[in-house]
Amino acid sequence: MLRPLRDMFKPEDHPRLLVGLEVSDDAAIYQITDETAVIQTVDFFPPVVDDPYDYGAVAAANAMSDVYAMGGEVALVLNIAGFPPQVPKEMIGEVLRGAGEKVREAGAVVAGGHTVEIAEPLYGMAVMGLVHPQRVLTKAAAHPGDVLLLTKPLGVGMVTTALKGDVADPAHVAEAVASMKRLNRLASQLVQRAGGIAACTDITGFGLLGHGYEMAEKSGVQLRFRFSRLPFVAGAIQYANDWLFPAGTCRNEACYRPKTTFEGVEEEMQMLLFTPETSGGLLVAAPPDRAKALLARFAEEGQDVWAIGEVAEGAGIVVEA
Amino acid sequence: MATIVDARGLSCPQPVILARNAIKAARFPIEVMVDSVTSRENVRRMAEKQGVQVVVQQSGDGFKLVLSR
Numbered sequence: 460m461l462r463p464l465r466d467m468f469k470p471e472d473h474p475r476l477l478v479g480l481e482v483s484d485d486a487a488i489y490q491i492t493d494e495t496a497v498i499q500t501v502d503f504f505p506p507v508v509d510d511p512y513d514y515g516a517v518a519a520a521n522a523m524s525d526v527y528a529m530g531g532e533v534a535l536v537l538n539i540a541g542f543p544p545q546v547p548k549e550m551i552g553e554v555l556r557g558a559g560e561k562v563r564e565a566g567a568v569v570a571g572g573h574t575v576e577i578a579e580p581l582y583g584m585a586v587m588g589l590v591h592p593q594r595v596l597t598k599a600a601a602h603p604g605d606v607l608l609l610t611k612p613l614g615v616g617m618v619t620t621a622l623k624g625d626v627a628d629p630a631h632v633a634e635a636v637a638s639m640k641r642l643n644r645l646a647s648q649l650v651q652r653a654g655g656i657a658a659c660t661d662i663t664g665f666g667l668l669g670h671g672y673e674m675a676e677k678s679g680v681q682l683r684f685r686f687s688r689l690p691f692v693a694g695a696i697q698y699a700n701d702w703l704f705p706a707g708t709c710r711n712e713a714c715y716r717p718k719t720t721f722e723g724v725e726e727e728m729q730m731l732l733f734t735p736e737t738s739g740g741l742l743v744a745a746p747p748d749r750a751k752a753l754l755a756r757f758a759e760e761g762q763d764v765w766a767i768g769e770v771a772e773g774a775g776i777v778v779e780a
Numbered sequence: 781m782a783t784i785v786d787a788r789g790l791s792c793p794q795p796v797i798l799a800r801n802a803i804k805a806a807r808f809p810i811e812v813m814v815d816s817v818t819s820r821e822n823v824r825r826m827a828e829k830q831g832v833q834v835v836v837q838q839s840g841d842g843f844k845l846v847l848s849r
Contacts, residue, residue: 624793701800702826703793706818727829 477592478529484597484677485528485660488590496592500525503539503583507619507737508636511550515557517639518582521663521738523565526588527647528661528741530596533565533588538572541581554582565644596650600657601678601744605770608750610646610763611740613667614695614731615639620705621698631694638692639738645762646741653745653753662739664707668715668732670742671776675718678744681773684732686724686780688767691731699731707735715776723780732778744770783807787823788815788842795819796826799847803830808849815842 470476477496479487486500502522506514523533538558542551551574562569572584618635621627643661650656658678662670667684675682711733721729740763745753750766757764771777785802787795795814802810814820820843824834827847835846 620793624797626793626797702796702822702829704796704822706792706816709792709818709821726825 477595478597485525486588488529488595490592494591496590496595498526498529498531498588498590499586500588501539501583501585503581504737506580507639508622508632511553512557513636513640515554515559515582516561517636517738519558519561519584520640520642522584522586523561523567524643524661524663524738526586527643528596528659529588529590530594530647530651530659531588531590532644533562533567533586535587536562536567536569537585538569538574539581539583539585540572540574541577542574543578543580544576546580558582558584561640561642565642594651596647596657596659597677598658598660598674599677601674601680601682601770602746603680603770603772604746605658605744606747606750606766607682607684607768607770608743608745608753609662609690609740609765609767610643610743610757611638611641611662612690612692612763613662613736613739614691614699614734615739616666616705616707616734616736617695617698617703617731618692619737621694621703623705624703626703628694631692635692635694643741645760646757646764649753649756649760649762650741650743653749653756656743656745656749656753658744660742662736662742664735665715666711666733666735667742668719668776668778669711672715672718674742674744675774675776678770679774681771681775681777682768683771683777683779684768686728686778688765690763690765695731696728699727699734702727704730704734708733711735719776719778721778724778729778783810785810785812787819788813790819791816792819792822796822799823799845800826803827803832803847806849808847810847812845812847813839813842814845820845
């Protein structure tokens with residue numbers, strides 16, 4: 460799909476573009492000075508939850524997450540919105556308020572945006588962040604022996620799909636929404652402060668296996684996950700056992716099953732790992748000593764983290780029981 | 781008389797939920813109409829997990845899944 464653009468924009472013509480053309484990552488990075496690079500990203504999607512305030516907050520946390528996945532801080536946000544004409548102004552206001560409060564929590568500012576009339580609601584953001592050019596966290600820096608850390612539980616996509624089907628337990632929805640609204644900011648800052656760690660991505664639409672595979676491919680390594688160590692939000696396993704997978708699960712499965720080896724993992728649980736996530740956590744690869752220090756720092760700060768596997772020589776993904 | 785579940789025009793998880801409800805009611809055979817490969821595969825795999833026999837037929841622009849026990 461992107462091939463015409465790759466032919467049009469050659470990396471050698473754009474030396475300030477550190478990440479974007481050859482090495483696609485969570486966001487594009489453009490160097491301004493020796494000390495400063497801009498992180499640019501855009502993300503939007505239809506409502507994943509019923510409450511307009513929560514929808515805005517989740518969309519904001521999700522859009523800003525790409526900046527955190529690259530190790531930066533969010534500076535400036537522009538809204539991108541489309542709503543059908545019959546949606547009340549107050550409801551749109553609630554979406555913007557939910558998003559705005561997340562941006563304020565991020566220490567950034569919403570400076571405007573653009574809204575159009577469309578058939579189905581759509582909301583998201585164009586986000587600008589800043590990072591030191593030498594401190595960019597990319598997917599391409601995982602090494603054999605590294606420990607894999609994950610900073611949010613998986614499975615929110617199962618809960619939002621069950622919600623869409625009107626079969627979700629409200630308690631499950633509340634937990635999933637809280638998880639999706641949580642910023643990856645503190646997790647990113649803790650990874651940056653630990654220094655020396657460079658492989659990081661966030662888990663969103665391609666699910667754990669898709670985003671994990673991108674890290675494996677770009678780093679030239681194999682990622683090995685332990686299913687028994689993976690954290691899930693309440694309800695995710697139950698909805699997977701009921702086979703309540705969204706269409707996105709099948710799309711991801713078609714893409715990433717050929718890259719994945721399962722060892723003693725039930726079919727439903729395999730599908731669960733192919734399921735798209737929304738505003739998921741950071742997946743970090745760190746050498747064992749630094750991973751240990753990170754786990755301690757995360758615990759001190761009250762930030763969730765799980766050690767879910769390791770990096771090995773080879774290629775692709777292995778999920779062990 | 782077959783139970784008819786028309787899930788055409790619906791996206792996942794609705795076809796799975798409708799087919800699952802019909803399986804729970806256990807009035808076999810059940811004919812599930814879907815209009816996408818994704819829905820067909822999701823319903824087929826869910827039903828087979830329940831120990832239900834599934835025969836898939838092309839039906840117009842979509843598919844008919846005949847579920848029997």
